[in-house]
Amino acid sequence: MVLGALLSGWRRAPLQLVTLLAGLALATALWAGVQAINAEARASYDAAAATLGEGRFDQIVAADGGAIPRETYVALRRAGWLVSPVIEGRRDGVRVVGLDPLTAPGGLGPVDLDEGEVGAFLSEAGAVYGRADALAALGDVAPAKVVAPEVAPGTVLTDLRVAARLLPEAGIGRLIVADVQPLGRPALEEVAPGLSLRSAQGAADVGRLTDSFHLNLTAFGALAFVVGIFIVHGAIGLAFEERRPVIRTLRALGVPLGPLMAVIGAELVVLALVAGAVGLALGYLIAAALLPDVAATLGGLYGAEVAGSLSFRPGWALAGLGMTLVGTAVAGGGALLALARMPVLAAARPRAWAMAGGRRRARQTAGGLALLVLAALVLWRGGGLVAGFAGLGALMLGGALMLPPLLDLALAAGARTARRPVADWFWADSRQQLPGLSLALMALLLAMAANVGVSTMVSSFRVTFERFLDQRLFADLYVQAEDGEQAARIEAVAVAAGAEVLPRVGVEATLAGQPGEVLAARESAAFEANWRFLDAAPEPWAGVWAGEGVLVNEQLARRSGLGPGDRLEVVEGTGLPILGVYGDYGNPVGQAVVGEALFRQLYPEAEATQFGISGADPGALAEGLTSQAGLPAGAITDQAAAKRFSLAVFERTFSVTGALNVLTLAVAGFAMLMSLLTLAGMRLPQLAPVWALGLTRARLGRLDLVRAVMLAAFTAVLAIPLGLALAWVLLAVINVEAFGWRLPMILFPWDYVRLVLLALVAGGLAALWPAWRLARTPPAVLLKVFSGER
């Protein structure tokens, strides 16, 4: 009976029910979608760590980046170094990893020595282990294919011997170093000069980078969740206010407060679970749609392999539902508490609730200012990615809280311009409605600001990146050789044709205590003409050609705190002054450039297999390379194609944020629609006298439409500075922490104009239906206002 009485409230106000459910479902959907993507990516990293040891164990690699001879491996073992060889490479687009199960550190690989499965791994036939799609892509290469879902995506594992057969060119690429080593080992360089030990920390750096990407996604998910909860908060608050008469009646009939509260609480839980389930389904769809792009991003930007398809994880669903419940509790807790404290005979005042006045606004203003100050403090004094995001959160929330007082000021200013009674009423009525609309407008503000901020960041990044590509990709052709012999032929053919050849040769190295790479630059006017420095000594190239200095990328400079004039130890004992710092966007590791002569001296073993070649007639040159150097056409890329490819990687990187942006904006538009619909019913007592004074219903409807568009326009205008502040934090704080480079901020006024127009359209669309309904309100309904119905 009690339940029936309560549920009848929803029957009378289906709109509220829809708002509540849709708000919760949308909030859950975006949050859960992002979490599903993160969970899938983490599972992929874990699989990589578990089956390949990446990020878990130290590794030994050849200093020149080449293969490690088998004899060197055996020499290390016989000296007491517990290392395990890995042969890896690509075949048919699949990463083939050959492990030695006998020496691999415990738990590595798909088989367990304890379980005896290692027999199958080592058996004559040679089994390969991987996910079904990777095995299928590999083709018919091994007699036994074993589906092993725990193997990292896009990867197959097999015995070293099978890998050596599948990858005839590859030698031992790295040695995994066991955590526990015997006593009395000699130093690495005593046993195997030319090898270098790379701590597990190196791989963890990629982990840190991907973490920042996921944190980014999570921040977006949280923002959408907060916007959704704003909607729910409004819906629940209003619904409860309208229920006061029912509750008053029930209490007066003798229903005790405790059970009543329990029933209402249970009702909210049920609604939350229903909405949560719908949200989870939506979230799953969103995640499944976005995941391929996320996977491409992580692969392209960080080299981390992530599965392109989504698997369902019960833990994820439970966490999502939990978030829905928490959100519902946050959104409805206050209203529930107010009901509990209500005097038994208090009257329902839904309108008063919606319009709650001055005191709350003052509190909001104070809170908003406090948050903005906090944001400034955190961003100014704090360090690290988490502080960056915390500052971002405070900035956004503070900005949102400041919106209603600012709008109120704007409306008050507007009212002073009014010369005619209708205009006067319009401004006054707008101010009256502001509190009821403020939650929706705040949601719109957040969505708009996020849009402005992220699009500014992405566009700034794009412009910088394109300029960077122009600087870097100045050769006409880019050529990939298979081995040193072919490389020599390429150089000979190109030089004979009068072209300039710039080899790209580099080695992995430890720079300022961190993994990085050292590249060689061949003396060429093209470098001097094209490269731009962020900071440099005078005439940096002259010093590089003379072997008297080194150039470093921004990442290395920032992480090590070194700049022009400081010395960098390129190899042990060889310290060189830094002559310049260059931007190096899209590269996660530190990099140093030295002159070719010095490079040859430091790393005589390193061979160039990539070349940039410039000549008078690139077409003829490419033809010559194919016919005379025996180069397959696929190994030659022209400049335009190289740029296209780089930009494509870039575009995919940000397609995810773009999609999330649009979704957030849609949620905000929805919030606005729901608020307007809710308010429409309550405004009749205000509108009826105006109508009675002679304004037609159609005119009233038009005025409402205008008001909505005007409020959206104010909000949009206020969103631009907030969005630009957001962009600045993203570019100057978050990017530096996450990627190691700072991007110049470039403004795109036309984008902002477009966004403002978009906001006007959203506001107008949201107001269209309520306004149309108002214009169609039967006069009898308006007349009832005067008959004392309310």
Added chain:
Amino acid sequence: MRGRRAFLARLAALSVLVPVRAAAQGFAGLATEAEGFTLPRPDPTFSFPADHGPHHDFRIEWWYVTANLKGPDGTPYGVQWTLFRSALAPAEAEGWDSPQVWFGHAALTTPERHFATERYARGGIGQAGVTAEPFAAWIDEWHLQGETLSDVAMAATGPDFGYDLALVAEGPLVFHGEGGFSVKSDAGQASYYYSQPFYRAEGRLLLPSGTVEVTGRAWLDREWSSQPLEETQEGWDWFSLHFESGERLMLYRLRESGGGAYTAATWIAADGTAEAVPDGYATAEPLESGEVAGRQVPLVWRLRWPERGLDVVTRPVNPNAWMGLTIPYWEGPVSVEGSHDGRGYLEMTGYE
């Protein structure tokens, strides 16, 4: 008693080779068919030093050394050094394609502590192997090597212990069973099995507390086979004892799943003259069990060989000599009292 190592080895070998460890297949699946592998035949003719080297056409093989040592203060220590070879196919090949798998166990026992560690290696690349002349057996940095088998250096290290000993043989090789053809069951399973029980040992131990100079006696077992266990044999208890009289005893007891046992023994006189007996002459009887690594293991044994006037009780130097490795078993030094006093080594497998 390294014979038991044999088992051990097989068991190890099998666990490397066989996916399923069914009870019906005996301990660790040692009792499997020997497709393509050579089987031991009676009346063997050994050829040395070649037979000190590997026999790739047999499925399993080991070089098994135990040493009973004493520190300057009389503290008893025990050391184990073992290299096993286990073949996936009866052949050898150069490089990654070798079907030979090697693994080693090293242990060091003090009255208070027991250290054990293991290594695995693939054949064909030189990470592990054995050469007969000059003699060298190795896996990683562990080695047992010298000009001949009579004069070898033996060393191994783990994360928290190590040892480095010189072993000099003071007597001849001893052949078990019938001239080195050692029968393991009534059904005829057998292996080739000989020992060098006369090593004098000297060297140092590396312990967390520091280095200890030690002297003592060591015993090498050599055994190879392709199918050494009966399906119903679950494990073994294997003794190698040095008596103060200069005599030595090897005794192994293969346990049947029904509760019975097959016990064989070799009596070795101080001059190396040996008498080997099949089941029915000597007995080993557990007197006391204790909990070791979460399982009941017989720790005190009574050994009898009435015709030799032998009636002794063995007690472990350290009851917790559990080898918690990929293939777990108990192995450690024991003291011997009774009709003959002395010390020795005991290996017990199949107590899982």
